Amino acid sequence: MLIKELIEERVYGAIRSSAILELGGRADDMGDHLLGITALNLLARLIKKAERVLEVEDASLHHGLLVQYLQETIGIARQGDDLIDRIARTTLIAAKNSKQPINRSIKNKIRDRRAEVPCYLCGTMCTHKSSDTTSGIKYEHIWPASYGGESIFENLLPACHYCNESKDDMLLWHTGAIFSAVLKPDPSEEEIKSIGRREKIARRIQEIVLKASATGCSLREAALALGPANFAPTNIKAINTADAVDFFNFTFDSEEQT
Ligand SMILES: [Zn+2]
Numbered sequence: 001m002l003i004k005e006l007i008e009e010r011v012y013g014a015i016r017s018s019a020i021l022e023l024g025g026r027a028d029d030m031g032d033h034l035l036g037i038t039a040l041n042l043l044a045r046l047i048k049k050a051e052r053v054l055e056v057e058d059a060s061l062h063h064g065l066l067v068q069y070l071q072e073t074i075g076i077a078r079q080g081d082d083l084i085d086r087i088a089r090t091t092l093i094a095a096k097n098s099k100q101p102i103n104r105s106i107k108n109k110i111r112d113r114r115a116e117v118p119c120y121l122c123g124t125m126c127t128h129k130s131s132d133t134t135s136g137i138k139y140e141h142i143w144p145a146s147y148g149g150e151s152i153f154e155n156l157l158p159a160c161h162y163c164n165e166s167k168d169d170m171l172l173w174h175t176g177a178i179f180s181a182v183l184k185p186d187p188s189e190e191e192i193k194s195i196g197r198r199e200k201i202a203r204r205i206q207e208i209v210l211k212a213s214a215t216g217c218s219l220r221e222a223a224l225a226l227g228p229a230n231f232a233p234t235n236i237k238a239i240n241t242a243d244a245v246d247f248f249n250f251t252f253d254s255e256e257q258t
Contacts, residue, residue: 003039029248036174047148050095094148102139102151119160123228126160138164142219166197176202178247187245192233200231
């Protein structure tokens with residue numbers, strides 16, 4: 001949120017109306033992508049820097065060292081507000097908390113005493129206490145732990161082994177190899193099969209992010225409100241049937257959930 005504040009509304013407007021995005025009919029999607037990868041790169045570097053700063057023995061120096069990094073390397077030179085202080089403080093807290101393991105009571109709360117829970121991304125049922133690693137519940141950080149995501153109830157959802165493994169350290173949808181497949185308009189089911197799970201997950205996460213920002217709720221609440229998507233090739237549809245099918249031009253048919 002602080003990084004969003006840093007990037008400011010006027011930058012959003014300027015990017016979306018830039019000449020390079022006028023062509024292609026994707027100004028919103030491509031603008032979001034550009035802003036997203038910029039913000040995520042910034043966040044990733046901040047967290048790594050904070051982890052290094054935390055190694056300095058004298059804790060009273062931590063805040064100042066990060067503020068200096070923000071001013072000199074990142075180039076934030078805003079005066080007259082406390083934004084730099086707030087970013088430094090929040091990043092240090094995130095870097096400290098992000099590597100905490102998930103405790104059992106949080107896992108139980110997420111499972112809500114059920115023996116089986118659906119994967120929040122694809123709907124596959126996952127079993128509590130399964131000795132089979134592929135059918136057991138994975139507790140997934142919605143915001144990845146390596147980027148400051150905490151092991152708290154609000155940042156965790158149950159996922160299946162395959163989604164958890166495919167998502168890996170994908171940061172939201174922006175880093176999900178989203179330009180790897182482009183299919184002909186009106187693709188056959190066989191062609192649709194070439195859309196990988198990682199792209200489907202990235203697409204679903206994008207839908208979750210859009211819902212969260214449209215309604216002002218958390219990513220977790222948005223994911224639960226949307227429910228899992230059916231990842232089967234027969235359930236994937238083009239949005240604009242006249243156009244080639246790429247990352248921005250497919251969605252999951254939600255018939256089965258209604
Ligand atoms: Zn899944």
